[in-house]
Amino acid sequence: MPTEEKFDAIVVGAGPAGSAAACTMARAGLSVVLIERGEYPGAKNVMGGVMYGRMLADVIPTFPADAPIERVIVEERVWITTADSAVTVGHKTAAAPSGIPNAFTVLRAKFDRWFASKAEEAGALLVPATVVEDVIIRDGKVVGVRTGRADGDLYADVVVLCDGVHSFLVKKAGLQSREIEPHEVALAVKEIIALSPEVIQERFNVGEGQGVTLELYGDVTQGMGGYGFIYTNRESLSVGVGALLSHLMRTKITPYALLEHVKQHPLVQPLIAGGQVVEYLAHAIPEGGYKAMPRLYGDGVLVAGDAAMMVNGVHREGSNLAMTAGR
Numbered sequence: 001m002p003t004e005e006k007f008d009a010i011v012v013g014a015g016p017a018g019s020a021a022a023c024t025m026a027r028a029g030l031s032v033v034l035i036e037r038g039e040y041p042g043a044k045n046v047m048g049g050v051m052y053g054r055m056l057a058d059v060i061p062t063f064p065a066d067a068p069i070e071r072v073i074v075e076e077r078v079w080i081t082t083a084d085s086a087v088t089v090g091h092k093t094a095a096a097p098s099g100i101p102n103a104f105t106v107l108r109a110k111f112d113r114w115f116a117s118k119a120e121e122a123g124a125l126l127v128p129a130t131v132v133e134d135v136i137i138r139d140g141k142v143v144g145v146r147t148g149r150a151d152g153d154l155y156a157d158v159v160v161l162c163d164g165v166h167s168f169l170v171k172k173a174g175l176q177s178r179e180i181e182p183h184e185v186a187l188a189v190k191e192i193i194a195l196s197p198e199v200i201q202e203r204f205n206v207g208e209g210q211g212v213t214l215e216l217y218g219d220v221t222q223g224m225g226g227y228g229f230i231y232t233n234r235e236s237l238s239v240g241v242g243a244l245l246s247h248l249m250r251t252k253i254t255p256y257a258l259l260e261h262v263k264q265h266p267l268v269q270p271l272i273a274g275g276q277v278v279e280y281l282a283h284a285i286p287e288g289g290y291k292a293m294p295r296l297y298g299d300g301v302l303v304a305g306d307a308a309m310m311v312n313g314v315h316r317e318g319s320n321l322a323m324t325a326g327r
C-alpha cells in the first residue's frame with residue numbers, strides 16, 4: 001500500500017467555522033489541513049454580513065489591527081413596516097469605537113480570505129479549489145476524506161466538517177440520516193449596491209467608518225416568516241431578504257420578487273436611490289433550531305457551524321456561532 005498522507009486534523013470548508021477550527025488547532029501545534037472548494041476562501045460565500053467582535057476576538061484577539069472591517073456598527077434600527085410606513089425602534093451609541101468593536105460589517109469574499117490566512121500563519125495548510133467528495137470510513141471510524149483531485153485521499157486522526165448548510169458529508173459520516181425539511185431552512189437573497197462613502201454617511205447619519213444595521217419586518221415579507229435587511233459597508237449597502245422555504249413554497253413568491261418588494265418600499269427607496277447593483281447572491285440559512293441539529297460527533301469526526309444547524313436567525317448569529325463552535 002502506498003504511504004498515506006496523514007495529518008492530525010482535516011478541516012473541510014474555509015468559512016468562519018472552518019478557519020476558526022484550523023487556526024485553533026494549528027496554534028496548539030497540531031498538523032492541520034484546511035480544504036476549501038472555492039478558488040479562494042470566500043469565493044462562494046454569502047452573508048449579510050454583521051459579525052460580533054467578541055466571538056472573533058476569541059480566535060484572533062488582535063483582529064481590529066488588520067481584519068477587513070467595512071464599518072463599525074454604531075446604530076441598530078428595526079422597522080416594523082406597513083405598505084408605506086414603519087414603526088421604528090433602535091439603539092445608537094456615541095461611544096467612540098476603540099478596542100474591540102461590538103459589531104461590524106464585512107464582505108465575505110474579503111473576510112474569509114483574511115481569516116483563512118490567519119489559520120495559515122498559525123501553521124495550517126490551506127488547500128483551495130478542492131472539493132471533498134466523501135469521508136473515508138474504516139471499521140466504523142472516519143479516518144480521512146476523498147477529494148476530487150488525483151491521488152486526493154487524505155487521512156487524519158479527526159475530520160472536522162465545516163462545509164456549511166446542506167452538508168452531504170454530515171450524512172456520509174453517519175451523523176444525520178434525514179433530509180432538511182422546508183420549514184427548517186430559509187432562503188435568503190442579497191444585492192450589494194454600490195454608493196459612495198459620503199452618500200452612505202449622509203443617508204444613514206453616521207461618520208466615516210461608522211455603520212448602521214437596519215432590519216425590516218412586517219409588510220416587506222408579505223406574510224412570510226423572515227425579514228429584510230440593509231447593512232452599510234464602506235462603499236456599498238448589503239440589501240437582502242430571507243424567508244422560510246416552506247413559506248416561499250406556500251405563497252409561490254420568488255425570492256427575487258420578494259427582494260424587489262423590499263427595495264420598492266417607499267421608506268427604503270431613498271436609502272438605495274442612485275446605487276448600482278454590483279453583485280446578486282442567494283444562499284440557504286439553516287433555521288431548524290436545536291431539534292433539527294445532527295449528532296455533533298462520531299468516531300473520528302466532528303461537525304460545526306451551518307453544517308450542524310448552528311444558526312439563530314433572529315439574532316443574525318450564524319457566523320458568530322460558527323466561529324465559536326469551530327474554536
Ligand SMILES: Cc1cc2nc3c(=O)[nH]c(=O)nc-3n(C[C@H](O)[C@H](O)[C@H](O)COP(=O)(O)OP(=O)(O)OC[C@H]3O[C@@H](n4cnc5c(N)ncnc54)[C@H](O)[C@@H]3O)c2cc1C
Binds near residue numbers: 015036041164317
Ligand atoms: C443572505 C445571508 C445573510 C446572512 N447574514 C448574516 C449576518 O449578518 N451575520 C451572521 O453572523 N450570519 C449571517 N448569515 C449566516 C452566515 O452566513 C452563516 O451562518 C455562516 O457563514 C456559517 O459559517 P460556516 O463556516 O458554518 O459555513 P459557510 O460560511 O457556509 O462555509 C462553508 C465553507 O465550506 C466550503 N465547502 C462546502 N462544501 C465543501 C466541500 N465538499 N469541500 C470543500 N469545501 C466545501 C464552502 O465553499 C464554504 O467556504 C447570513 C446568511 C445569508 C445566506
